[in-house]
Amino acid sequence: MKPFTVHTGIVGTLDRVNVDTDQIIPKQFLKRIERTGFEDALFFDWRFLADGSPNPEFELNQPRFAEASILLTRANFGCGSSREHAPWALDNYGFRVVIAPSFADIFFNNCFKNGMLPIRLSEEQVEELFQRTKAKEGYQLTVDLEEQTISDNDGLQIKFDVEPFRRECLLDGLDDIGLTLQHEDKITAYEAKLAAA
Amino acid sequence: MAQTLFDKIWDAHVVHQEPGKPAILYIDLHLVHEVTSPQAFEGLRLNNRKVRQPEKTVLTVDHNIPTWSRSIPVTDPISKQQIETLEKNAADFGLTIYSLNSPQQGIVHVLGPELGYTQPGMTIVCGDSHTSTHGAFGSLAFGIGTSEVEHVLATQCLQQTKPKNFLITVDGKLPVGVTAKDIILYIIRTIGTDGATGYVIEYAGEAIRNLSMEERMTVCNMSIEAGARAGLIAPDEKTFEYLRGREFAPQEEAFETAVAKWKTLPTEEGATFDRELHIDAAQLVPQVSWGTSPGMVADITGNVPDPEAMPDENSKKAARRALEYMGLQAGQPMEDVTIDRVFIGSCTNSRIEDLRAAAAVAKGRKVAANVNAMVVPGSQAIKAQAESEGLDKIFTEAGFDWRESGCSMCLAMNPDVLSPGERCASTSNRNFEGRQGAGGRTHLVSPAMAAAAAVAGHFVDVRKF
Numbered sequence: 290m291k292p293f294t295v296h297t298g299i300v301g302t303l304d305r306v307n308v309d310t311d312q313i314i315p316k317q318f319l320k321r322i323e324r325t326g327f328e329d330a331l332f333f334d335w336r337f338l339a340d341g342s343p344n345p346e347f348e349l350n351q352p353r354f355a356e357a358s359i360l361l362t363r364a365n366f367g368c369g370s371s372r373e374h375a376p377w378a379l380d381n382y383g384f385r386v387v388i389a390p391s392f393a394d395i396f397f398n399n400c401f402k403n404g405m406l407p408i409r410l411s412e413e414q415v416e417e418l419f420q421r422t423k424a425k426e427g428y429q430l431t432v433d434l435e436e437q438t439i440s441d442n443d444g445l446q447i448k449f450d451v452e453p454f455r456r457e458c459l460l461d462g463l464d465d466i467g468l469t470l471q472h473e474d475k476i477t478a479y480e481a482k483l484a485a486a
Numbered sequence: 487m488a489q490t491l492f493d494k495i496w497d498a499h500v501v502h503q504e505p506g507k508p509a510i511l512y513i514d515l516h517l518v519h520e521v522t523s524p525q526a527f528e529g530l531r532l533n534n535r536k537v538r539q540p541e542k543t544v545l546t547v548d549h550n551i552p553t554w555s556r557s558i559p560v561t562d563p564i565s566k567q568q569i570e571t572l573e574k575n576a577a578d579f580g581l582t583i584y585s586l587n588s589p590q591q592g593i594v595h596v597l598g599p600e601l602g603y604t605q606p607g608m609t610i611v612c613g614d615s616h617t618s619t620h621g622a623f624g625s626l627a628f629g630i631g632t633s634e635v636e637h638v639l640a641t642q643c644l645q646q647t648k649p650k651n652f653l654i655t656v657d658g659k660l661p662v663g664v665t666a667k668d669i670i671l672y673i674i675r676t677i678g679t680d681g682a683t684g685y686v687i688e689y690a691g692e693a694i695r696n697l698s699m700e701e702r703m704t705v706c707n708m709s710i711e712a713g714a715r716a717g718l719i720a721p722d723e724k725t726f727e728y729l730r731g732r733e734f735a736p737q738e739e740a741f742e743t744a745v746a747k748w749k750t751l752p753t754e755e756g757a758t759f760d761r762e763l764h765i766d767a768a769q770l771v772p773q774v775s776w777g778t779s780p781g782m783v784a785d786i787t788g789n790v791p792d793p794e795a796m797p798d799e800n801s802k803k804a805a806r807r808a809l810e811y812m813g814l815q816a817g818q819p820m821e822d823v824t825i826d827r828v829f830i831g832s833c834t835n836s837r838i839e840d841l842r843a844a845a846a847v848a849k850g851r852k853v854a855a856n857v858n859a860m861v862v863p864g865s866q867a868i869k870a871q872a873e874s875e876g877l878d879k880i881f882t883e884a885g886f887d888w889r890e891s892g893c894s895m896c897l898a899m900n901p902d903v904l905s906p907g908e909r910c911a912s913t914s915n916r917n918f919e920g921r922q923g924a925g926g927r928t929h930l931v932s933p934a935m936a937a938a939a940a941v942a943g944h945f946v947d948v949r950k951f
């Protein structure tokens with residue numbers, strides 16, 4: 290897994306609650322058997338019109354967000370289906386960080402497995418970031434996982450929480466399976482106990 | 487200290503726990519389907535890893551497959567590739583697969599319980615959020631992503647942080663015409679689609695105890711729509727009777743030993759929950775969703791709500807968007823909403839009892855001229871059972887299309903798709919934008935309500951039928 294330490298990038302906004310993984314990546318793109326190539330599928334039904342051209346009404350299609358790598362959105366982001374294609378599509382498109390007041394559990398978990406950082410902030414903090422992004426074209430944030438801070442160039446600094454273990458894995462880009470297999474003796478012992486029961 | 491059902495299952499499966507780190511949790515049963523697994527098997531190959539416990543791993547195809555006659559080949563080349571990929575993975579790694587032509591093929595969450603793989607006290611995972619269905623047996627069952635599918639294949643374990651306990655008690659008796667689907671829709675409507683995020687829900691109370699196993703599965707199935715990690719119901723005599731004699735359940739003496747163990751699982755008197763909610767079953771009426779999120783639900787006797795009456799700006803915006811997408815007007819009576827399609831199926835409501843309930847309404851009646859209705863059994867076994875009871879005849883005589891088993895129009899990855907603007911009464915679990923086809927409009931209802939809507943051509947209170 291690729292490590293995550295510090296990331297600076299343009300913020301793109303998606304001002305909606307309950308964005309589900311069916312919207313993040315509609316089902317017709319789930320038939321691929323690879324983990325890559327999902328960038329054009331991201332938010333497909335919202336991003337493109339029926340004729341395939343970009344939908345000018347869709348927030349992230351604004352030219353000012355073209356280079357965005359930090360997604361700022363509303364509560365319960367990533368609800369619905371467990372499809373890991375959702376973080377893959379966000380990642381393939383170029384997002385490294387998602388900031389929201391809350392996330393659905395499976396999506397939240399899936400992000401960490403792919404070197405992406407989902408950050409939970411309070412509703413007020415998220416609203417503040419929405420205002421700042423709106424006010425300034427090309428608004429950027431720096432997300433520092435080591436320090437657990439988000440900062441902009443205008444003096445804003447926000448501390449964020451992340452589970453220590455997840456932080457450690459992301460900073461070092463650790464392979465989960467490898468970590469579990471360090472305890473293989475314990476798994477074997479557990480299985481022996483099961484067989485004896 | 488008195489323990490909950492969830493605490494007991496959790497504790498029994500912790501292989502290793504270090505302070506400040508997630509537990510390494512042992513997984514008893516891993517269900518696998520064609521859509522969320524190819525990348526996981528590929529990962530195993532790249533790292534030269536094997537499947538640690540092939541006999542705890544069960545594969546089926548369901549999401550992608552057409553529901554037309556099994557004698558007609560799969561035409562979509564990419565679906566075909568996913569099915570063939572799963573078959574190849576089964577062969578390469580030595581795993582059991584119920585593929586397209588198996589007489590036991592079914593939707594993964596229908597098949598597990600039906601074949602007796604799902605048992606009380608187990609930990610069960612699948613790369614699918616509706617794995618929560620299996621919680622109806624008092625097993626801890628939850629959905630995982632593809633990276634975790636690979637993790638379980640390789641280690642038979644997962645790294646998990648323990649969620650919190652949430653008790654939802656449904657007191658009293660359900661009125662006639664009100665079903666398990668209405669209970670769970672009402673719960674989601676009450677607590678919201680993120681109302682149980684971070685929790686495992688245990689459903690209890692008289693109304694839950696009175697539900698059949700099929701109905702309990704409907705309730706647990708949609709726990710994920712309330713954001714929960716899993717939903718659980720304590721095992722009891724109904725659970726044991728359901729499992730007795732099923733192919734992969736313990737047999738004879740081993741079964742009695744298992745039952746004795748399963749009886750120790752229920753939550754103990756005095757155990758505490760992090761959160762509790764009480765619902766009075768007697769006041770429930772049939773529910774219909776009106777929006778594009780499973781929390782956007784109204785009574786059939788009610789009206790489409792007014793977005794401007796919503797409590798905050800975010801919900802107002804969401805409701806305005808939803809009404810626009812759904813082509814509905816605030817204040818419109820739910821019973822006035824006309825439909826084009828009906829879908830009876832999905833892992834929420836495609837079991838034999840669901841089909842019986844729908845058939846009871848459809849019997850001797852005709853599907854309205856403006857409606858195209860289909861029934862998709864959850865498995866080949868259910869299809870055969872329904873046919874032996876003559877349910878297929880009731881449906882086809884009423885004008886329903888009778889199909890082969892699969893996920894079908896629950897997520898419309900196969901050829902069963904809504905056209906843009908088409909409105910569907912659906913017994914599935916998600917009414918997200920485009921879920922049943924781009925531009926399609928989904929209303930979630932119970933099987934009886936779906937059948938009644940098919941006949942009336944619009945939503946109608948099934949209690950009047």
Ligand code: SF4
Pocket residue numbers: 548549593594595614616832833834892893896897914915
């Ligand atoms: S029936 Fe629908 S919800 Fe259930 S597993 Fe299939 S696609 Fe998922």
